Amino acid sequence: xxxxxxxxxxxxxxxxxxxxxxxxxxxxxxxxxxxxxxxxxxxxxxxxxxxxxxxxxxxxxxxxxxxxxxxxxxxxxxxxxxxxxxxxxxxxxxxxxxxxxxxxxxxxxxxxxxxxxxxxxxxxxxxxxxxxxxxxxxxxxxxxxxxxxxxxxxxxxxxxxxxxxxxxxxxxxxxxxxxxxxxxxxxxxxxxxxxxxxxxxxxxxxxxxxxxxxxxxxxxxxxxxxxxxxxxxxxxxxxxxxxxxxxxxxxxxxxxxxxxxxxxxxxxxxxxxxxxxxxxxxxxxxxxxxxxxxxxxxxxxxxxxxxxxxxxxxxxxxxxxxxxxxxxxxxxxxxxxxxxxxxxxxxxxxxxxxxxxxxxxxxxxxxx
Numbered sequence: 001x002x003x004x005x006x007x008x009x010x011x012x013x014x015x016x017x018x019x020x021x022x023x024x025x026x027x028x029x030x031x032x033x034x035x036x037x038x039x040x041x042x043x044x045x046x047x048x049x050x051x052x053x054x055x056x057x058x059x060x061x062x063x064x065x066x067x068x069x070x071x072x073x074x075x076x077x078x079x080x081x082x083x084x085x086x087x088x089x090x091x092x093x094x095x096x097x098x099x100x101x102x103x104x105x106x107x108x109x110x111x112x113x114x115x116x117x118x119x120x121x122x123x124x125x126x127x128x129x130x131x132x133x134x135x136x137x138x139x140x141x142x143x144x145x146x147x148x149x150x151x152x153x154x155x156x157x158x159x160x161x162x163x164x165x166x167x168x169x170x171x172x173x174x175x176x177x178x179x180x181x182x183x184x185x186x187x188x189x190x191x192x193x194x195x196x197x198x199x200x201x202x203x204x205x206x207x208x209x210x211x212x213x214x215x216x217x218x219x220x221x222x223x224x225x226x227x228x229x230x231x232x233x234x235x236x237x238x239x240x241x242x243x244x245x246x247x248x249x250x251x252x253x254x255x256x257x258x259x260x261x262x263x264x265x266x267x268x269x270x271x272x273x274x275x276x277x278x279x280x281x282x283x284x285x286x287x288x289x290x291x292x293x294x295x296x297x298x299x300x301x302x303x304x305x306x307x308x309x310x311x312x313x314x315x316x317x318x319x320x321x322x323x324x325x326x327x328x329x330x331x332x333x334x335x336x337x338x339x340x341x342x343x344x345x346x347x348x349x350x351x352x353x354x355x356x357x358x359x360x361x362x363x364x365x366x367x368x
Contacts, residue, residue: 004216004219007215007219008219008222008223008226009223011215011219011220011223012223012226012227015223015224015227016227016230016231019227019231029188029189029231029235030234030235030238032188033181033184033185033188033235033239034238034239034242036181036184036185037178037181037239037242037243038242038246041174041177041178041181041243041246041247052077052078052079052100052101052133052137053079053081053098053099053100054078054079054080054081054099054100054101054102054103054137055080055081055084055089055090055093055094055099055102055103056069056072056073056078056080056103056104056105057084057085057086057087057090057102057103057104057105058105059104059105059106059107059109060105060106060107060108060109060110060111060120061107062109062110062111062118063110064109064110064118064120065105065109065110065120068105068109068110069105072103077140078103081093081098081099084099087102087104090102090125091125094125094127095127096176096335096336097175097176098306098308100133100137101124101125101126101133101134101137102124102125102126103122103123103124103125103137103141104122104123104124104125105120105122105123106120106121106123108120109121109122122141122145124137124138124141126138174243174247174249175249175334175335176306176331176335177304178243178247178249178334179327179330179331179334179335180301180302180303180304180305180327180330180331181239181303182236182239182240182262182330183265183301183302183303183323183326183327183330184298184303184304185232185235185236185239186232186236186262186265186266186269186326187269187294187297187298187303187323188294189228189231189232189235189266189269190228190232190266190268190269190270190271190272190273191269191272191273191276191290191293191294192273192290192294194224194228194270194272194273194274194276194277199277199280199281199282199283199285199286200283202281202282202366203282203283207220221274224274225267225270228266228270228273229263229266229267229270232262232266233259233262233263233266236262251334252334252335252336252337253332253333253334253335253336253337253338253339254333254337254339257333257339257340258330258333258334260340261329261330261333261340261343262330264347264350265326265329265330265350267354268322268326268350268353268354268357269322269323269326271353271354271357271358271361272293272322272357273290274357274358274361274365275357275358275360275361275364276289276290276293278361278364278365278366279364279365279366281366296321297321297322297323298323300314300318300321300324301318301321301323301324301326301327302318302324302327302328302331303323303327307324319349320349322349322350322353322357324349325343325345325346325347325349325350326346326350328346329343329346329347329350332346
């Protein structure tokens with residue numbers, strides 16, 4: 001057993017040295033993900049505009065409240081999310097960065113007083129740590145209500161806007177995208193790196209010579225896994241350092257939990273690269289198969305844009321893709337501070353895919 005382990009460690013060292021001598025591999029493993037990080041980080045660091053993604057919670061049954069809700073949805077300033085029905089759900093989504101603010105119409109909004117004038121206050125909820133959005137939206141709504149007030153009365157303001165701070169996770173667009181970019185880095189490392197490495201070694205006859213040696217296939221696979229695990233940890237650490245230093249990202253979760261989940265994620269994606277690279281005879285076979293697997297995962301797993309923008313039926317299907325629990329789990333840990341015990345569904349999907357893909361990889365592995 002000691003000699004078995006020594007062989008694995010020696011082979012792992014050789015693989016690491018070979019990797020760091022390959023400038024192309026270094027670029028696509030470390031610098032290429034950082035380029036994506038700078039591009040998407042710059043796009044999402046400071047975003048703004050005249051449109052607001054809001055939830056409109058209407059507790060009033062008055063005709064005026066219904067008319068106000070209809071005009072708000074028909075207008076260009078507010079983009080009202082129709083699938084949000086409760087205030088708690090809206091607060092949760094605002095904490096995850098899906099909403100800019102919440103507009104609430106109380107039960108007495110629009111009720112007619114003794115003078116026959118409808119009255120009421122519009123309540124605007126905003127993130128306590130970022131009050132600018134709520135104040136801007138409240139100002140816009142107040143201007144609209146002032147126009148209504150002037151039509152109803154010349155000196156009394158029956159309608160007004162109230163502001164209420166809400167303390168949530170306060171995610172920025174970059175916070176949401178960052179976990180997806182880390183998932184993309186793990187995907188690239190696991191699939192493209194592994195899928196290209198084995199076919200190249202087969203073409204050069206390296207695996208054939210290794211097969212003729214006392215080396216066991218399990219030693220080769222374990223050594224290769226350790227090699228990519230180390231490279232993956234370095235790559236993710238670089239991305240985290242850049243995200244914190246350049247884009248002011250703040251980790252809300254536990255670093256140990258994040259590290260363990262990262263290792264599990266790399267193991268899952270490594271299995272796909274092992275299956276593709278182990279089966280393919282050369283790069284002509286591995287390249288199209290890698291793209292066939294990787295591109296749907298990139299665009300359907302919440303890597304570059306959130307899955308809640310997808311149609312409901314597609315969002316439910318993408319929940320079971322292998323990269324989805326990785327991206328979601330990263331996001332929950334990094335932005336909401338969840339632990340491994342709170343990621344039961346994500347870990348279950350990852351475990352199932354791990355068993356399936358490694359079974360496929362071992363069954364279809366070819367030395368030549």
